Amino acid sequence: VLLEKTRGGTKVLNAGIRLVPEQHKAYDPELIGKPLWVMAVKELMREMKVNPKRVKNLITGLNGTNVSVKQITTMDMPEDELFSSMTFEARKHIPMDGSDAIIDFQVFGPNPKEVDKIDVGLVACTKKVSNAHIDLLKEVGFTPGIVDADPIAITNAFGNANEFPEEGAIVLLDIGSVSSSLVVWGRKDQFFTRDIPIGGYHFISDLS
Known part of the structure; x- marks a missing residue:
């Protein structure tokens, strides 16, 4: 999708x-x-008449079990200590493949139920997963830019087009080919995501 930011x-x-693969071929x-x-x-770039080398501000996404998106409740601490704590926490939620964990985090604010948290x-995700994704982009001819996690991208896309309600939660389900992303979030609720290893391929296989 090619976008332009306007006023x-x-x-x-x-x-x-x-x-992928082409039509009429077994998947x-x-x-x-x-x-x-x-x-x-x-x-696809040729069909859209887009030169990958001229694309600016490229944003791509990672999904599946190789990336983890979690809301963590922890003690309030300095940022350097928080980085170490989150790196340790990340190793619990992603399949380690011998490479270092790559993390990003954002403090949402004080926990409404627990003091000092x-x-x-x-x-x-792991460095191996990130490097494989970036190498693919470079081979196509792109200059890698922001690499997002699909659950975050889905939530941001919905939020840019809609107002989140003051009460209750929004449930978003992105059904992919071999996996699906579930997001549940509300202004007063915990941000919850789950990667489900079931997608369109499995539906079609079971029906055929």
């Missing part, structure tokens, strides 16, 4: 979709590797 908001300039997610993804993205939004 009134955001304008969609172009959008496209590319099947097996286990057989789709990096070469097929690179080829599909390059072909804060709520922190934590996003984590």
Whole structure:
């Protein structure tokens, strides 16, 4: 999706979709590797008449079990100590592959129920996963920019187009090919996400 930021908001300039693999070919997610993804993205860019090398402010997303998005309640502490604490916490929630954890976090504010504690939004993946994603983008010809986590991106996209209610929670479900992302969030509720290893591929397989 190609977007332009305007004074009134955001304008969609172009959008496209590319099947992987091509239509009328059997789909097996286990057989789709990096070469097929690179080829599909390059072909999509040609169809949309977009030169990857000229794309500015690229934003891509990571999803699945390789990335973790959690709301953590912890003791209030200096930022350097909080970074160490969140790095330790991240290792509990992502499958470690021999590489270091990459984390980002944001302090939401004081926990409304526990004194001297804060709520922190934590996003984590491993360096190996991040490098593989960035290498794919470079092979297509892009200059890597922001790498977001899909649950965060989905929530932000919804929030930019809609007002979150003062009471209750919003439930967002993004059904992908082999996995789905569930997000539950409200202004007064904990931010909850869950990666579900079921997607459109499994629905079709069970029905066929």
